[in-house]
Amino acid sequence: MANDISGAKPRILAVANQKGGVGKTTTAINLGTALAAVGEDVLVVDLDPQGNASTGLGITRRPHQKSSYHVLIGEADLDDVIIESAIPRLHCAPATIDLLGAELELADFERKTHRLYDAINLLNAKNKRHYSYILIDCPPSLNLLTINSLSAADAILVPLQCEFFALEGLSQLLKTVERVRSTLNPKLVIQGVVLTMFDKRNSLSDQVAQDVREVLGDKVYDTVIPRNVRVSEAPSYGKPVILYDHQCVGSQAYIRLASEVIRRERDLKAA
Ligand code: ADP
Ligand code: MG
Numbered sequence: 001m002a003n004d005i006s007g008a009k010p011r012i013l014a015v016a017n018q019k020g021g022v023g024k025t026t027t028a029i030n031l032g033t034a035l036a037a038v039g040e041d042v043l044v045v046d047l048d049p050q051g052n053a054s055t056g057l058g059i060t061r062r063p064h065q066k067s068s069y070h071v072l073i074g075e076a077d078l079d080d081v082i083i084e085s086a087i088p089r090l091h092c093a094p095a096t097i098d099l100l101g102a103e104l105e106l107a108d109f110e111r112k113t114h115r116l117y118d119a120i121n122l123l124n125a126k127n128k129r130h131y132s133y134i135l136i137d138c139p140p141s142l143n144l145l146t147i148n149s150l151s152a153a154d155a156i157l158v159p160l161q162c163e164f165f166a167l168e169g170l171s172q173l174l175k176t177v178e179r180v181r182s183t184l185n186p187k188l189v190i191q192g193v194v195l196t197m198f199d200k201r202n203s204l205s206d207q208v209a210q211d212v213r214e215v216l217g218d219k220v221y222d223t224v225i226p227r228n229v230r231v232s233e234a235p236s237y238g239k240p241v242i243l244y245d246h247q248c249v250g251s252q253a254y255i256r257l258a259s260e261v262i263r264r265e266r267d268l269k270a271a
Contacts, residue, residue, distance in 0.1 A: 048145075067099070
């Protein structure tokens with residue numbers, strides 16, 4: 001586990017959806033925390049210029065801090081930028097606003113779609129630290145940052161908000177996954193789709209959930225993340241909700257999601 005140099009490769013999950021505000025960052029933070037809580041060694045790579053995963057994990061930005069941006073442009077290795085969070089076994093490669101310029105800067109780089117892939121391989125090769133899971137928090141677009149994340153990932157985990165246009169955006173995302181699989185990363189699979197911000201008092205939530213399950217079948221996790229005010233309060237304290245209020249329904253849902261993700265990983269490995 002931590003500092004284990006057995007060489008087992010981490011499972012790399014891209015938390016992606018080109019829509020903003022669907023729960024990507026919340027899922028990266030809290031799934032990461034729940035995985036760490038059951039003994040997994042987890043690295044959250046923040047690839048969103050907003051840096052919400054970093055701040056939500058209580059990582060405060062310092063001037064001149066090296067970040068995922070420096071990793072992508074080759075000015076730092078991943079292990080140079082990784083910071084420990086307050087949660088045991090959970091580390092973060094933070095994002096800074098510099099990432100906004102990365103897309104343009106990377107345009108002329110070699111292997112511009114595989115910068116993160118190469119950085120993670122180098123991290124593994126250095127054998128200093130072993131992570132069992134790397135979760136990549138993607139920005140809300142299908143830009144080069146997201147492509148880097150899908151090129152590096154073993155699987156994509158898609159948070160889907162239970163609202164009217166949910167399925168429409170999803171088909172666009174699935175096309176991108178298909179394209180990445182046929183060109184950049186043949187091993188990319190869909191780990192699963194998690195329904196987020198489910199509101200049981202809203203019949204639309206229910207209808208959307210049913211529709212999504214009809215279209216995607218068992219790609220959709222059984223676990224549904226409810227809309228829960230504790231979940232939205234936690235980031236302002238720089239804490240995952242699981243630390244902020246372990247008992248609340250949001251925390252309990254993310255803990256269940258983690259065991260589902262682990263189960264699926266086991267099945268994928270066995271297959
Ligand atoms: P994204 O990363 O996809 O843009 P976020 O994870 O930042 O989405 O979530 C968007 C907003 O919704 C944030 O303010 C977050 O705190 C809130 N939020 C996310 N999940 C929940 C939830 N289950 N219940 C209540 N609020 C939530
Ligand atoms: Mg986000």
